[in-house]
Amino acid sequence: xxxxxxWNPTIVVFGKNTIPQIADxxxxxxxxxxxxxxxxxxxxxxxxxxxxxxxxxxxxIAFPELGGVRPNPTIDKVREGxxxxxxxxxxxxxxxxxxxxxxxxxxxxxxxxYDGDPWDLFEGKASEMRRALPIFGxxxxxxxxxxVNSIAVVSNPEREAKxxxxxxxxxxxxxxxxxxxxxxxxxxxxxxxxxxxxxHTMERLFDGxxxxxxxxxxxxxxxxxxxxxxxxxxxxxxxxxxRAQYAWAASLGHNGSLSxxxxxxxxxxxxxxxxxxxxxxxxxxxxxxxxxxxxWARYLYKENPTPFARxxxxxxxxxxxDEEERALEGIERLESFYRSIGASTTLRELKVGEADIxxxxxNAAAFAPFGVLKSLVADDILEIYKLAY
Amino acid sequence: xxxxxxWNPTIVVFGKNTIPQIADxxxxxxxxxxxxxxxxxxxxxxxxxxxxxxxxxxxxIAFPELGGVRPNPTIDKVREGxxxxxxxxxxxxxxxxxxxxxxxxxxxxxxxxYDGDPWDLFEGKASEMRRALPIFGxxxxxxxxxxVNSIAVVSNPEREAKxxxxxxxxxxxxxxxxxxxxxxxxxxxxxxxxxxxxxHTMERLFDGxxxxxxxxxxxxxxxxxxxxxxxxxxxxxxxxxxRAQYAWAASLGHNGSLSxxxxxxxxxxxxxxxxxxxxxxxxxxxxxxxxxxxxWARYLYKENPTPFARxxxxxxxxxxxDEEERALEGIERLESFYRSIGASTTLRELKVGEADIxxxxxNAAAFAPFGVLKSLVADDILEIYKLAY
Numbered sequence: 001x002x003x004x005x006x007w008n009p010t011i012v013v014f015g016k017n018t019i020p021q022i023a024d025x026x027x028x029x030x031x032x033x034x035x036x037x038x039x040x041x042x043x044x045x046x047x048x049x050x051x052x053x054x055x056x057x058x059x060x061i062a063f064p065e066l067g068g069v070r071p072n073p074t075i076d077k078v079r080e081g082x083x084x085x086x087x088x089x090x091x092x093x094x095x096x097x098x099x100x101x102x103x104x105x106x107x108x109x110x111x112x113x114y115d116g117d118p119w120d121l122f123e124g125k126a127s128e129m130r131r132a133l134p135i136f137g138x139x140x141x142x143x144x145x146x147x148v149n150s151i152a153v154v155s156n157p158e159r160e161a162k163x164x165x166x167x168x169x170x171x172x173x174x175x176x177x178x179x180x181x182x183x184x185x186x187x188x189x190x191x192x193x194x195x196x197x198x199x200h201t202m203e204r205l206f207d208g209x210x211x212x213x214x215x216x217x218x219x220x221x222x223x224x225x226x227x228x229x230x231x232x233x234x235x236x237x238x239x240x241x242x243r244a245q246y247a248w249a250a251s252l253g254h255n256g257s258l259s260x261x262x263x264x265x266x267x268x269x270x271x272x273x274x275x276x277x278x279x280x281x282x283x284x285x286x287x288x289x290x291x292x293x294x295x296w297a298r299y300l301y302k303e304n305p306t307p308f309a310r311x312x313x314x315x316x317x318x319x320x321x322d323e324e325e326r327a328l329e330g331i332e333r334l335e336s337f338y339r340s341i342g343a344s345t346t347l348r349e350l351k352v353g354e355a356d357i358x359x360x361x362x363n364a365a366a367f368a369p370f371g372v373l374k375s376l377v378a379d380d381i382l383e384i385y386k387l388a389y
Numbered sequence: 390x391x392x393x394x395x396w397n398p399t400i401v402v403f404g405k406n407t408i409p410q411i412a413d414x415x416x417x418x419x420x421x422x423x424x425x426x427x428x429x430x431x432x433x434x435x436x437x438x439x440x441x442x443x444x445x446x447x448x449x450i451a452f453p454e455l456g457g458v459r460p461n462p463t464i465d466k467v468r469e470g471x472x473x474x475x476x477x478x479x480x481x482x483x484x485x486x487x488x489x490x491x492x493x494x495x496x497x498x499x500x501x502x503y504d505g506d507p508w509d510l511f512e513g514k515a516s517e518m519r520r521a522l523p524i525f526g527x528x529x530x531x532x533x534x535x536x537v538n539s540i541a542v543v544s545n546p547e548r549e550a551k552x553x554x555x556x557x558x559x560x561x562x563x564x565x566x567x568x569x570x571x572x573x574x575x576x577x578x579x580x581x582x583x584x585x586x587x588x589h590t591m592e593r594l595f596d597g598x599x600x601x602x603x604x605x606x607x608x609x610x611x612x613x614x615x616x617x618x619x620x621x622x623x624x625x626x627x628x629x630x631x632r633a634q635y636a637w638a639a640s641l642g643h644n645g646s647l648s649x650x651x652x653x654x655x656x657x658x659x660x661x662x663x664x665x666x667x668x669x670x671x672x673x674x675x676x677x678x679x680x681x682x683x684x685w686a687r688y689l690y691k692e693n694p695t696p697f698a699r700x701x702x703x704x705x706x707x708x709x710x711d712e713e714e715r716a717l718e719g720i721e722r723l724e725s726f727y728r729s730i731g732a733s734t735t736l737r738e739l740k741v742g743e744a745d746i747x748x749x750x751x752n753a754a755a756f757a758p759f760g761v762l763k764s765l766v767a768d769d770i771l772e773i774y775k776l777a778y
Contacts, residue, residue: 001633003404008397014649015392211630214610214638221606241600244390248650249603257646260403261637 001211002263008255010148011174014248016240018178019048019138022094023055025174026136031091033062034136035084037105039069039097043140046184052096052138064088066108072278072285073100075119075156081108082118085133092173095137098193099144099153102137106152106170109133119156121165132169138176141185142247143193143286145200145254147175155279160363162275177251179243187234191341192286194230194246198223199270199289200254206297206307207372209262219258220314222249227315230341267372270296273384276363283350290343291350295388297331300374307373347389357385390600391652397644399537400563403637405629407567408437408527411483412444414563415525420480422451423525424473426494428458428486432529435573441485441527453477455497461667461674462489464508464545470497471507474522481562484526487582488533488542491526495541495559498522508545510554521558527565530574531636532582532675534589534643536564544668549752551664566640568632576623580730581675583619583635587612588659588678589643595686595696596761598651608647609703611638616704619730656761659685662773665752672739679732680739684777686720689763696762736778746774 013021026034034056043049056063066081085093085108093112095105109132111118114125121129139147146152150171155162185193201222204215229246232239252258259265273296274288301308305327312318312330321329335345344350352360364385365378374380402410415423423445432438445452455470474482474497482501484494498521500507503514510518528536535541539560544551574582590611593604618635621628641647648654662685663677690697694716701707701719710718724734733739741749753774754767763769 001630001637003407006401006403007399010396012395014395018392211634214607214614214634214641217610217613218603218607221603224606225603241390244650245600245603248390252603261633 001261002209004260006256006260007168008148008171008257010172012148012177012251013174014177016178016180018176019051019181020055022052022136022138022174022176023059023061026056026061026092026094027059029091029134029173031061033064033088033090034092034094035081035090035108036063036065036094036096037069037081037101037108038065038067038095039101042184043096046140046181048096048138048140048181052094063094064090069097069101069104071100072155072162072282073104075107075122075154077104078107078111078118078154081105082111085112090133092134092136095135096140098139098141099146102139102146102172103144103152103154105135105137106146106172107154107165109135110152110165110167110170121167122154122156122163126165126167129167129169132167135170135172136174137172140181141189141193142177142179142182142250143196145251147172147177148251148255157279160279161366162279163367177247179247180240182243182247183238183240185237187237188284190233190237191230191343192284193250194226194341195286195290195338195343197246197250197253198226199293201258202293202311203268203270204258204262204266205311207262207264207267208304208307209264212261215258215260215262216310216314218252220311222253223315225249227337234341264372269371269376272367272370273364273381276360277350277352280356280360280363281350281352287343287350290338290345291347291388292384294331294335294338294345295384299380299384299387301327301331304373347385352389354389357389358382360385390650391598393649395645395649396557397537397560397646399561401537401566401640402563403566405567405569407565408440408570409444411441411525411527411563411565412448412450415445415450415481415483416448418480418523418562420450422453422477422479423481423483424470424479424497425452425454425483425485426458426470426490426497427454427456427484428490431573432485435529435570437485437527437529437570441483452483453479458486458490458493460489461544461551461671462493464496464511464543466493467496467500467507467543470494471500474501479522481523481525484524485529487528487530488535491528491535491561492533492541492543494524494526495535495561496543496554498524499541499554499556499559510556511543511545511552515554515556518556518558521556524559524561525563526561528636529570530578530582531566531568531571531639532585534640536561536566537640537644546668549668550755551668552756566636568636569629571632571636572627572629574626576626577673579622579626580619580732581673582639583615583730584675584679584727584732586635586639586642587615588682590647591682591700592657592659593647593651593655594700596651596653596656597693597696598653601650604647604649604651605699605703607641609700611642612704614638616726623730653761658760658765661756661759662753662770665749666739666741669745669749669752670739670741676732676739679727679734680736680777681773683720683724683727683734684773688769688773688776690716690720693762736774741778743778746778747771749774
């Protein structure tokens with residue numbers, strides 16, 4: 001077990017009819033005005049906007065609004081938000097939405113007290129931060145765990161870059177998670193979100209760390225739960241109990257707890273390889289992971305089959321064969337599961353052309369070398385995309 | 390899954406040679422003076438006192454001292470500490486020790502801004518608290534998880550009461566956990582601490598909550614780890630890796646995370662039944678649990694065998710027999726494990742006389758009814774002590 005520092009100060013208010021508490025929480029810090037950030041029309045249809053803003057109005061909290069955040073959110077929306085908060089006096093940022101909305105809100109909160117372009121913070125200047133506006137969020141789609149971590153992922157299309165800011169200043173102060181509002185999510189989002197949750201977890205499980213059985217056991221439990229919950233929710237999207245377990249699995253998968261004692265804190269190569277797919281082809285984040293995680297695993301499992309074999313046994317009950325065989329069997333079962341929930345597992349199915357592979361590899365290689373179980377350089381990255389094709 | 394609020398703001402700095410960081414952490418809040426609270430001579434022998442106080446001195450932080458905290462700490466030491474901090478200007482409380490020292494420090498921190506007798510806070514007045522002195526601790530013995538929770542357990546011998554204060558104001562701000570300093574702990578303490586860690590975990594696992602597989606899986610992992618680690622540490626007390634895993638298991642077992650979604654948040658009947666044993670007979674806390682947990686389980690498992698049967702399978706691999714048989718087999722395996730690590734599993738072995746049972750039952754029944762899986766009244770309590778005899 002490696003040395004670590006654990007800290008996660010976010011208050012999670014979890015359960016039915018909890019959304020109006022956003023106003024109580026803001027009142028507790030005497031907030032007079034909060035920038036409400038959201039995406040499209042979903043929060044108007046499912047009543048979340050109304051629940052939240054009625055509560056704000058009752059408490060006398062003004063709420064200027066910034067809508068239109070898109071999936072794979074971009075830095076221009078962040079810049080727009082930063083300009084707004086610099087020009088007016090808001091005491092907090094209130095994302096109402098899923099991971100993209102939270103990420104945008106966190107980036108705006110960070111940019112509020114930063115003199116330069118907020119994109120700088122995504123390019124290595126996060127350590128210059130000394131404060132951020134407090135974030136009080138209402139989560140409407142569980143997947144990225146942005147509601148409980150200190151990470152914001154934002155794209156910069158001009159730079160062809162999708163990257164993350166990680167700073168303790170952007171832990172949400174409070175996140176309200178009412179799983180009942182997620183019953184209206186479209187099936188595709190439930191599937192892609194579930195794949196993302198599984199990926200955050202597996203990226204820890206597959207990093208080769210030792211002496212972390214407590215964290216691994218939690219990780220296996222999350223993956224096993226998702227393997228039950230995603231199919232259940234495709235059939236019964238309104239199953240509250242399944243939505244609730246899915247939501248909490250999402251938060252636990254990427255609130256940092258699985259990383260304790262792991263040293264390098266997980267191998268996020270699949271996420272990085274997937275980011276280039278989202279950036280260049282607009283593919284939803286979760287969908288990229290169902291392709292890149294198995295391809296990445298197939299590329300390198302022979303060099304260290306142990307974490308894959310353990311996973312195969314703990315998640316799929318695979319006990320037959322030697323370690324390498326069990327490892328491969330686990331990867332194949334994972335792919336089969338993805339296909340069973342309607343996800344594509346090849347680039348070809350995602351309509352990425354064979355001719356695009358070199359461009360993809362160049363884009364991802366801009367961040368190379370990366371990876372923990374194996375440090376990937378440009379040649380590795382190209383091979384993995386080829387395998388994924 | 391039941392609604393819940395999750396919040397745990399403690400920063401845990403975990404690993405080798407981390408103790409001097411206590412001074413950096415205190416400097417970050419500009420502390421000029423901190424009351425150092427400790428127990429006996431162990432921290433002088435193992436170098437922890439020196440490591441901590443040299444760091445404080447370097448940072449120019451004064452440290453008045455309050456030593457002599459005993460196991461099963463009492464309210465008189467808390468009163469002494471409160472008088473000290475009210476008479477002088479200290480900015481923080483610094484427990485250096487195990488759970489008893491942390492609990493005492495937390496109670497002092499709570500009492501510092503309370504006008505009445507600090508015992509009031511243990512008798513239902515915790516909700517009157519509005520603040521406490523910040524707590525920056527150095528943990529030298531893992532077991533109670535006091536380093537990561539908002540609970541302080543203190544005894545009042547005059548009232549024949551051992552009870553707890555639970556307030557968000559007494560979460561430690563920072564806890565330093567260097568497992569290497571625990572390598573010098575006596576075997577008895579390692580065993581009793583391990584039993585306590587298992588009990589915190591099982592008191593959640595045995596509460597009958599449903600839809601909490603994620604929390605249960607973490608709980609089973611903690612118990613399985615302890616079943617490996619306690620015997621290992623009896624043979625090789627200096628095994629750092631085992632000490633580290635033991636320490637983090639202790640924190641995870643009772644930092645509140647296992648309670649998420651459980652509604653009543655665990656059934657702590659065994660702890661309550663054990664407290665009377667500590668109070669009236671001075672028996673170490675962990676030792677009381679090795680007796681009371683199995684007796685409690687035997688008394689009521691037939692009414693709801695499910696959680697016990699699940700435990701038997703997940704922890705001991707018990708698959709044969711019907712649910713009730715598996716449940717009993719699990720309880721018996723747990724008792725066998727306790728005996729295998731040298732713990733007593735009957736009151737008789739603890740030298741409690743048969744004639745004392747009624748007195749014990751009266752003491753515990755003062756808090757009745759209590760319990761979640763089954764609400765215990767005076768008659769139940771008497772029967773459980775008889776079973777434990």
